[in-house]
Amino acid sequence: MSFLLLFLAGLAGGVFGGMGMGGGTLLIPLLVLMGVPQKFAQAMSLFSFLPMSAAALSVHAKNGLIERGKVLPLALPAVLCSALFALLAFFLPARALRTGFAVFLVFLSLFRFRAALSSFLAEKGAEK
Template sequence: MILFLIGLISGIISGMGIGGGTILIPALVIFANPDQHIAQSVNLIFFIPTAVIALIVHIRNKRVDFKVAIPIIIFGLLGAYLGSRLAIRLPGIVLKKYFGFFLLVLGVCEIIRKDKQKVSEKKLRQAGQRS
């Protein structure tokens, strides 16, 4: 049952374009206890069908800018190749620490971004009140 819930929640987040791996990998490691390489491999296999479905929905709703997407895809493929070669060479515990550090940095960046957004909104409201 826990794997069903992990898959469902990760799928919903993936469909929103947020990145289901941020939920799927830690949840697998915590609740199913596979090796880090296995958890990340499961994430990659999980990503393919969920990405295809989400992409179809977003293209139908005209939410994809192909001029922006094409160069990102090309360099993303290069980065995926290089990253997978690196991941294969790293011990599982090191890979787990790198992934944890990545999630920590991502969380801090998100908090900072939200704070800056709130400050900008506050300044806009104050400017609107003065007019």
């Protein structure tokens, strides 16, 4: 796989990530459709998320935007489960992960469409 192609896939995923839209959700399918094995693509998505989000998080923390009381009840089970399910991912066939992720993407996009449509309609209503 050429350096340039991988760089471009990262760029495309990163642009959306920088806009706060979850770059990993686009990076993984991009990499997989380019021929990167499913589990490598997942690992790349995880690792490439770290530097940018650490930088963003430190800015948010300085601006006092983090609701500390809500971090622990969310983060504790999230950290435990992400370790467990990362292990599980390693034992599952790549095909199952690919299909599962695809279904997750389709569902997410449908929720997004709904949200986008309702905020569009709300804006139209406000204009009238």
